Amino acid sequence: MAKKLAAKIVTANNLLDGEVVYFTANFDWSKNYKEAIIAYEEGEAEKLLAKAELQQDKIVGAYLADISFTAEREFYLTHFREKFRANRDQINCAPDKFSAANG
Numbered sequence: 001m002a003k004k005l006a007a008k009i010v011t012a013n014n015l016l017d018g019e020v021v022y023f024t025a026n027f028d029w030s031k032n033y034k035e036a037i038i039a040y041e042e043g044e045a046e047k048l049l050a051k052a053e054l055q056q057d058k059i060v061g062a063y064l065a066d067i068s069f070t071a072e073r074e075f076y077l078t079h080f081r082e083k084f085r086a087n088r089d090q091i092n093c094a095p096d097k098f099s100a101a102n103g
Contacts, residue, residue: 007067007075008045009036010052011082012059020085021059023052029059033077033086038067 010023011033021029022036030036039045045064052062066078077083 006078007069008039008064009033009067010039010045010048010062011036011065011085012052012062015056015058015060020088023048023062027051029055033082034075038075039064 012021012023012029013019014021014029019031021031022033024030024035025037037048039048049062049064052059065082067075068078069075077086
């Protein structure tokens with residue numbers, strides 16, 4: 001019997017532009033984590049990761065990210081790192097924002 005684990009999705013970075021991407025049910029990549037295929041069992045997660053890693057011409061650094069579910073069965077990213085990666089375009093990290101504080 002397959003071992004249960006926390007649900008997971010596969011994430012990586014786009015090889016050409018470095019953008020965060022998520023592996024989909026079409027075995028392609030999306031910038032929207034809500035489009036990611038979900039693995040509910042350890043063996044399933046490892047198989048998805050292996051398929052994703054075959055696409056080294058598209059992505060780099062593929063790994064499994066933990067997800068959890070709301071009461072409405074919608075999933076969300078569990079760890080701070082994943083939340084940051086998914087929302088990094090909403091965070092202003094321009095150098096001029098730091099120069100006054102560090103200066």
